[in-house]
Amino acid sequence: MRFKTKAVHLGQEKDPAYGATIPPIYLSSTYTHENLGKHKGYEYCRSGNPTRASLEGLIAGLEQADYGLAFASGMAAAQSIFSLLDDKSHVILSQDVYGGTYRLVSQLLPSQGIECSLVDTTDITAIMGAIKNNTKLILIETPTNPLLKIMDIKAIKKAVGSKILLVVDNTFATPYYQTPLKDGADIVFHSSTKYLSGHSDVVGGLVVVNDKEIYEKLKFIQNTTGAVPSPFDCYLTIRGIKTLPLRMEAHSSNAQMIADYLKQNPKSEIVYYPGYSGIVSFRIKGGLAQSKKFLESLKLFSLAESLGGVESLASLPAKMTHATFSQEQRNTLGITENLIRLSVGIEDIKDLISDIKQALSRAS
Ligand SMILES: *Cc1c(COP(=O)(O)O)cnc(C)c1O
DSSP: OOHHHHHHHTTOOOOTTTOOSSOOOOOOSBOOOSBTTBOSSOSBTTTOOHHHHHHHHHHHHHTTOSEEEEESSHHHHHHHHHTTSOTTOEEEEETTOOHHHHHIIIIIGGGGTOEEEEEOTTOHHHHHHHOOTTEEEEEEESSOTTTOOOOOHHHHHHHHOTTSEEEEEOTTTHHHHOOGGGGTOSEEEEETTTTTTOSSOOOOEEEEESOHHHHHHHHHHHHHHOOOOOHHHHHHHHHHHTTHHHHHHHHHHHHHHHHHHHHHOTTEEEEEOOSSSSEEEEEESSOHHHHHHHHHHOSSSEEOSOOOSSSOEEEOTTTTTTTTSOHHHHHHHTOOTTEEEEEOOSSOHHHHHHHHHHHHHHHO
């Protein structure tokens, strides 16, 4: 099956009880055994649930992975991945990694004996320079947030070798544009809160791997720590994924047109867009006052964090998603007060551009 067909059909076997075309949501927390030691594969919902298993099979299929696992959030997925490590491990993190991942690694993991280095992972020499004897894992995002820098997953894996786990957060690209396991990543995870569910109404995380041993360890961690998604959230995510290819094409084509528009508008200084997916960042001419005026003048774009939903959102990373970073860190990352991030939705492009146009003219 090709991608679009998989998105609609994987894990959606017809219901054997009544022939329901859309499989029912299995809400039951427990499963009745036929007799002692005999059941149909499910015993208790934290350990396994048919609706969750459908979602896990679906994401594995889309990422061309052998195994998938679903978690209660992207951060629960990340925490489970770090739980694979022994204490006294060292990890390398992209310096512009998602703020929540940075908080986890910098504030929670040190007490578990795991230390981290923040590195510009677009630079392979910098990665190699940061590797220590106890480096066990490197985590990257590509494209990055909010400057949409791109990394060469194959080259990074080749440089760091097989002893260091390469983890890729694939939230921004989605498997529609990028399947990092094929490029040598060992573990891929998602905040399915974003593009995969796609309608800003679910919080969830997904992990895919090919290695059976890593899968079994993660499955053990998933069951042991219990950060599992509800069956209803799994159902909403499956439903969202059915239209992932259509939405990603619409997000990308709208985002490309907005990037082109911003490039020729003299009120924007510089535009960042990698050519796919729906996030566009730009620097408005001026500073905080102009950013504030622009964001408050938008009518269609909501001033909000998060991304990946069908509706368009705008944010000011310096004061929102990256507000907890120090001024110094923000300077290093180029997150200035005139840097605006747009999560471009699937509305009519003419309406989106006229909204940006009127807000830009008010801002100057
Ligand atoms: C949102 C996000 C996360 C965290 O996921 P949650 O579902 O909010 O826990 C991780 N990585 C990226 C790139 C994100 O955008």
